[in-house]
Amino acid sequence: MHLRALFVPPKAGLTKALLIMKFTATILLAACLQVSATGNSQTISLSENNASLEKIFREVKRQTSYDFWYESKLLKQAKKVDIHVTNVSLEQVLKICFENQLLTYSIAEKTIIVKPRATPPEEIVTPPSPPPPIDISGKITDEEGRPLVGASVKVKGTQTGTTTDANGNFTLQVPDGGGVLVVSYVGYQTIEMAVSKNTSSLTMVLKQAESNVEEVVVVGYGTQKRKDLTGSVSSIGATMIEKVPVATLDQAIQGRAAGVNVTNNDAAPGASVFIQIRGIGSLGSNTPLYVVDGYPITGGLNAINPSDIATIDILKDASATAIYGNRASNGVVIITTKRGKKNGVEVALDALVSFQSQPEMYDVLNAQEWTSLVIERAPIDNIQVLPEWNNPSSLHSIDWQDEVYRTGLKQNYNLAIRGGSEKVQSAFSIGYFDQDGVVLGSDFKRFNLSLNLDYNPFKWLRSSSSVKYARGSGKTHIGTGGQVGDSEEKGILDLSFLPPTMTGNKLTDQVKDGKGNYGFYPPANVHFFLYNYGNPVYDAETDDIKNESDVFLGTTSLEFTILDGLKFKTNFGISTNGKSGYLFKPSDTRSLDQYGDPGIQRAQSTYSQYANNSFEWLWENTISYTKTFGVHSIDFVGGVSAQENTYRQMGVKGFGSISDVLRDVGSIQDVTDLIGNQQTYSFASQFARINYKLMDRYLITGTVRRDGSSKFAPENQYGVFPSGSIAWRVKEESFLKDVQAIADLKIRASYGEVGNQGGIGLFQYLAQYSTGGPQISFSNYGYPFGGVYQSGLQLAALPNPDLKWETSKMTDIGFDIAFLRGALTVTVDYYRKESKDFLLNIPVPTQTGFTTAAKNVGSIRNTGVEFAIDYRKAKKDFTYGINLNFTTLDNELLSLTDNLTSLSGLQLSSDGEGLGFPANSSWRQYSLTKIGRPVGEFYGYKAAGIFQTQGEIDALNAAAEALYGPGATYQSGAVPGDRKFIDINGDGQITGDDRVSLGRPIPKIFGGLNVDATYKAFDFNIFFYGVSGNRILNYQRASLESFGGLSNISRDYYLNRWTPNKTGGNRYTRVTNEDNNDNNRPSDVYAEDGSYLRLRNIQVGYTLPANLLSRFAITRLRIYVSAQNLFTITGYSGLDPEIGLPQQYDGATRYGPAGFGELPRSVGSSGVDVGNYPLSRFYTFGLNVTF
């Protein structure tokens, strides 16, 4: 206790106290550890005269934290005791206590059970004794038959009780007259069962508490019982997450929670999914806030191993989210990881292997069909025909999809050891995930470590720590979308339209021959069109790519119970996030060697390297107070929070290494890009929440957070986000209390305001000057004078000192009702979210000197109804549960800015560049967000079939000439066989003004259906996910119907194309290399119904009989097989209707981390099929073992 000297007695005064304050938290922690060491000793010192056993027991309990269980009347008969001991063992103390008593004791775990002495000492006259108690023994298991270790079994109304042993068994003495056993276990529903002399061996099954009103829900800075919730919170438990093998936790959310729309829009290994909670809440950032074990993270979702997750709680309305203030408007996802249990040890081993089938492919032409088409069109389109094409049978036919697609393999192994004692609980886990994707050159590996440690040295002190580390490594060489910019990199989109034969390489016409030669297309001086097509297999196999991430998340907290119900907690967390990698493309001179023309191939190698890292800390202090006064209960939490993030990036890119084996940045001959800088931003907040409960039936919650963000000018940094909600537990009212039909009914209503400060970068409020980069950079602001470069300084962006956070006003009205004794529960919520002041870089008049500026603009309203129904039925051998949830979503843009209200005012469409749309293509605009319409609506022309005759075109042109004079046309460039578009505005010409809405990309309704069942040792899960009411703009199909540049086309188009000899069709145009009519422009031809219903998962498990396993010390062994994405019911003609917001890329950088090529997902670019990384079927074999 020498450290006590550090703590100055209170009388020393405030000055010294403040001095102490300067000691860092490290010292505090050190002190605590010392204190703990003392408290942990199991020796007891006591000095009492004539003390009651109860008093001594209290003191023993305080010193050792052992509990005593006894019947109080038993102790009243006990003799008083004199005891004077110093540092003696518990046993010695108990020996003194029980000497000459009519009592004895036993110790089970950390509980000392006091019971009457079986054989009373002889010298004592036997009083008329009560009938001897009866022994009841039994076993406690969970629903899946797993023994529950350390469950509490008590006789109701007494102190008599025990806990179950390692096999879930217990033996308990019950008074002869019988009694009621109360069995409880954390996380499970408490059950009561009457027992009597006649009761033989019992098996009691505890149900997990999650679907019950007793369920505990994690809300911001605390927990609440679901029955006391006034806000809208969806919860997903570990058992649900385990049902579907997923790689990342966000995938686990899909279809499980009403109001949450999860789209697996990019199935590349390690790719993230797109999550929207209650619609599009912003034209800028729509990412929800993730809080992991109390830490609001800014990235690194990948650090969390899905199998470590205990619960995911999704806070949806303002009542629930307002405590997270200016980061809450897109909802808050709270992730709680599994912690050690108080008694016993559990070792769990989970393993799975998934085989992924080769993706479906588009049916495109083979070399012979394609060349026949080229030769057919050559005289009309002036196509240069290569001599070898005149001998089609000699051509080697390539199906690029088949060359690149393959079967995939996914493996996942997790080992966890969780357990502990009354004072210390720990949960350790290690996980390994490895996936080889179904597209050549794509893989992802992840290694997770996690340790959760809880320590209760004293009744009044509890420490909790969580440490998580993850290392990820992966690449996706051929990813979603098409060729990016001028680069030679290919995307999935390109695979279907690369010409099906290659004769550029004189050594081989194969994709790759046995000698390591790769084929290529002829260079520019041999063929004008083919030269810009590359061999994606060559790139995937010869490029050297590495992308790695290191994520560390550590939090540690101390919670002090100052008085009963009054707690203080300090929580400190650190999060680091490192991303690094490189891309080396070796030089390629084959085409240059053979033709003197490098074509698209690179004569020089290229090399880029980057390393980005962020360090973030969080410090939060909260005080909570819970108290019940008669019929009133209050529950208060309040606190302060500070968070600071420092992000550093470095990157270099260049051409020309001396040698292809030399991978050294220093030896790059032409450095073209060089970045390296650091940014810091911070948050500071104060918050409070109070729950008031009257008579257990009237509930009121008030929440407020004052949140400060450094992103805004000092006078705009702080926002206040209040919310209030009420709930009425109608079931508790006398008129409903006895109505058997309704097991529970609660009505809720909430309103509040929350904010969003994502969407823009730092310093948008301030005038900042920049040099634009070094001389070598494309963006430098300097200029050469006298043959010498001189740097320049320019305003980096138009400052907007008035910038502030986005605000969402949320209303939620809902009810929870339960029927059939709680077996059927229904939750319905109506929600309305009006969001405004989106932080966007929007176009501004160029006269300001800038084309865009960060502004607060616009408002959107999202309304809808969430519906969740859950039914559970348990029979002797057969239990099942059905969960159905769906959400409707109506979304409307209410306003833009004061002066940009017209249709063409603010075109929030993406320009499509990042999706791989060709430059100057009409696909650069395919969506339009306009007032009164859903966000991101598709925008294009309406088609009216095909022009069958020249006469038809001439008549329209004549009408146009009458209006506009000689040379005017109805539809410029049209010839028979071209698509005719409708003159919407009736001006006699087809122009950009004839474009109309082609439907919304956002589903009107989405939801999931889960069926779980167990029959004897078998368990089943079926999980469907579906969306309806949205449209998909099928760019992939438009590209399959384009022969421009001699690209390959679909066989369907080939067989049904319009020709002068085969007229009449109204769907397919003529095939042409020179499409002056722009037949494939965005039009309703490519806007398709995007509704689908997908069998996401089907699983069958079998748990081996326990008696078989016990000899191997295995408590449970379950094997299962499952299949994911077995079928999809959809009318969509593309390969996969699950399309959200594709990731976009800028320039030539498809690879690399955010900020070095990736563009933010824009809500104006959702629902367009640009050739997604395919999501094919998984067949999974798995094993769960518990020791």
Added chain:
Amino acid sequence: MKIRQSIYLLALVLVLLPPLSCKKFLEQTDTSNVAADALFKKPEDAIQLVNALYNTFDPFGNYDIMKFSFYYINNYLTLDQINYGGDRNWATFQFDANHQAFEGLWNQFYKGISSANAALPIIAKMRDENILDQSLADRLTGETYFLRGLFYYYLASTFGGVPLELQTVTDNGLHPRNTQDEVFASVESDMTTAAGLLPTKENTEDGRATKGAALGYLGAAQMWLKKYAEAVNTFNQIPNTYHLLPKYIDIHEYRNGSSEESIFEVKFLIPSGATRSWGRSNDANWLQSFNMPEEITGLGFESASPNLYASFENGDTRKLATIIGPGDQHPSPRIEIKDYSRVKQGFANGDPRYVGTNGQIINTAGTVAKPWIGSDPSELRSGYFNVKTWRDPLVVNGNDSLFGDQGVPMLRLGEVLVSKAEAQFKSGDVAGATATIQLVRDRAWGKLENPSVVVPPPVETDVMKIILDEYRHEINGENSLWFDLRRTGELIQYIKDKHGFQIPAGRDLMPIPASALSTNPTLVQNPGY
């Protein structure tokens, strides 16, 4: 129990600590940018601020204004050069308001104007604070006025009237267009101010604005305002340190500095060893490989009009310094067609396109029998090439050396003389006009080099027609022909006379970019669109 109390006390302190210590906590930093209040404490800051104004000309982002805005407009629309890339429709004026030629010029130049407007008060304040001495402050102020005037000069030349922003825009910027005359009046004012402040070219770094440049553009602006007499007067004030180069071919030779004839040039610089491929810095342009024959670079998006080739008079040395055709050697002493790698490789492979008439490796831009007409059979090229942009021997192919850094002359004495002749003619001095034209023609026929050369009289007799022909032949393939022709008021008729093409009504003015119209609804589109 004392431990417990101490811990509670510490706990209480911890609760209070963050709010107390967080007074200045909400500050952010970004090491790649610097806030305005930390800058402009030393003269270099002001110099860098003005340096960045010149960067306006550099291609940035998707805008390559030297190529699209200046070269396209002045060459494709005058029909003497023809695009064979994605912009073939320029030959029939079928471009639209979305083309980056217009958006790039508009966005880049308003960016420059806004930066200039912001720089003027900063320079004045630094002068007041004695951070800048008077001469440096004058120079920088003069450069800023010159560049602002220059940006407006080209905006109005291209679009007609544009919104005139002469101070930092602090409102929403929804200002309507001024008239073309108002804009040129502003240019006149800025150039007058600049001419009074700027040093002469000997007293400043090559590439910077000079007194001579300010006077050159002042005169040009005055001609737009039809103040012809004033313009003549202004041109006469241009310092006599500018000289016509004796050999016309030398004007566009690749060099490091401006020539004696150059009045204002846009400068580029590729440092030795830096890439000439994609990934280059923005101090490079690709006018050269864009215009060179596909047979040499594998690229090539334009060729020149045989009509232009035929229009030169006999003996005019400007002809082969401007355009070469089948059978012509490259006129520059630095360029030998036979030295290009693709030519050598093609010849070695027996490709007939690379075999000269003598059976040896070709050293001409194709042959009459086998002109260089590209490999896209759907639209063959003319076989003629602009050689004013084809002078840099380091630009050799369409892959790793396709960008060059040859300076682009924007205004040179040759053009000023033709303009002066027009101004003289229009202010009634026909004799002066004829004499001025004679200076231009003398050089064109080589008389400055060899006084014995006999320069023939012009083909035309009408003085205005002579002037129009001189504009065409003196500055063809450069960056001001369309603007000067439109300034004469004879543009539409002239194009009809020379090319038999009727410019669609209203299309002598370029369209206000669609993006500008959509962000500023108060702008009214030009009537031809």
